[in-house]
Amino acid sequence: MDTYYIGYYSSPxxxxxxxxxxxxxVSLDFIDNKTSEDQNHNFLITNCLNQLQEYFEGKRFQFDLPLSPSGTDFQRAVWNELINVPFGSIKTYKDIAIAINNPKAVRAVGGANNKNPIPLIIPCHRIIGSSGKLIGYGGGLWRKEWLLNHEKIKFKK
Structure with a gap:
């Protein structure tokens, strides 16, 4: 059985x-309050905290962390494609469906986006609707809008 390490980052x-x-x-979650789990850092948690700090300070444009998101083969294919969407760029759900050679799976791509266990690092916030509007974000649309503004991405309101 794996030992899990927990860290918390207070972000904007x-x-x-x-x-x-x-x-x-294995996961990154937006939460309201710290849980009763103890913070027990390892090198990886410390590295992640530092990279999040650099991202929010506008000094980091790509995360460099080993990830292991748990999901179906389809979900992992979507998440692997999301990692290819660079800082300051957006793609549509359809773009992702085409990129994974499943052009009719637009809704399923949206579902996989919603189940992303490592948002921000796997940048599902950079995926928008074909109309150019913000749709769907597990962490709340206000967070998606904030993150896109942080990355200076233009989108329709």
Missing amino acids: VGLIKIKATTDHI
Whole structure:
């Protein structure tokens, strides 16, 4: 059984809980309050906290962390494609469906986006509707809007 390490980061978009094994980041969650779990950092949690700080300070444009999101093969294919969407760029759900060679799976891509266990690092906030409008974000549309504004991305309101 894996040992899990927990860290918390107080960001401009709320408190973030990071969970990692010895080798991988496994989840990042927007939460209201710290849980009763002890903060027990390892090198990976410390590295993630530093990279989040650099991102929110506008000094980091790409995360460099080992990730191990838990999900179906389809979900992991979507998340792997999301990592290719660079800072300051957006794609549509349809773009992602086409990129994973499943052009009719637009709604399923949206579902996979919603189940992303490592948002921000796997940048599901950079995916918008074909109309150019913000739709869907597990952390709340206000966070998606804040993150896109932080990255100076233009979108329709």
